[in-house]
Amino acid sequence: MWLRLIMVGPEGPVNLGYVARLAENFEVDELALVSPQASIAESLRWAARGSSRLLEVAVYPSLSEALKDVDLSICTSDESSARDVLRTAVTPEEAAAEAARRGRVAVVLGRESVGLTREELSLCDLLCTIPASPRYTALNVSNAAAIVLYELYKAARSQRQLAEPPSKDVVRLTEAYARAL
Numbered sequence: 001m002w003l004r005l006i007m008v009g010p011e012g013p014v015n016l017g018y019v020a021r022l023a024e025n026f027e028v029d030e031l032a033l034v035s036p037q038a039s040i041a042e043s044l045r046w047a048a049r050g051s052s053r054l055l056e057v058a059v060y061p062s063l064s065e066a067l068k069d070v071d072l073s074i075c076t077s078d079e080s081s082a083r084d085v086l087r088t089a090v091t092p093e094e095a096a097a098e099a100a101r102r103g104r105v106a107v108v109l110g111r112e113s114v115g116l117t118r119e120e121l122s123l124c125d126l127l128c129t130i131p132a133s134p135r136y137t138a139l140n141v142s143n144a145a146a147i148v149l150y151e152l153y154k155a156a157r158s159q160r161q162l163a164e165p166p167s168k169d170v171v172r173l174t175e176a177y178a179r180a181l
Contacts, residue, residue: 001156002104004030005145006066008120009111010038017046017054018142019109024050026149027156032058032066032106063108063120072102075124076148077115078138089129092148096155098126107148112141 005028010016016038023031031053044051060066067073074095090098099105108124110116121127130139130147139147166174 001099001102001152001159002029003099003152003156004028004032004066004070004104004106005149006032006034006060006063006106006108007036007141008034008063008108008116010036010109010141011112013038013042014046015112015140015142016040016043017048017050019145020047020053020057021050022142022145022149023053026153028053028149030058031056032060034060034063034066063123067106067108067123070104070106072099072104072126073106073108073124074099074126074128074148075108075110075116075121076128076130076144077110077121078129078132078144079115089127092128092130092151095126095128095148096151099152100155100159105152107145107152109141109145 005019005023007016007019010019010033016033016036020031020043022028036059040054040057043054047054058066077089107128108116108120110120128148129137130144132139
């Protein structure tokens, strides 16, 4: 799976820096911004070893442009409803399982203040909501990014083929050689 992490209209340099750091933690292939409000230069302070992500960030004029070459797009939101087709959500685990079967995947994070618009949600294939207490469902964008990226990282790693274990003969020969040394 190839992964683009898209932040739409990031407003704060702290969250932008933290998300850049997460992109490094979870091996995101491309960090992309749509109409950023936050200063990339100020965000470097918060990015730690993810600073290179901000220096190489792709900036798009619109979400539709940022999604042009992906096979699956996953939008994030704290709200969902069974009655609203745009807000019928899957969990991060379910989104990751679907993403693991696709080639080029994009995860879309909304603005810190208002999230994604209905128009932006309609551009995505899946809506991902992180289950949280009904008393307060909204997570900070960088915290939500961490959870979603972790699930995608786990799913991608589980898809990698494990090396075939050595045969018993190879193990016996290796042990005999080690004893002889």
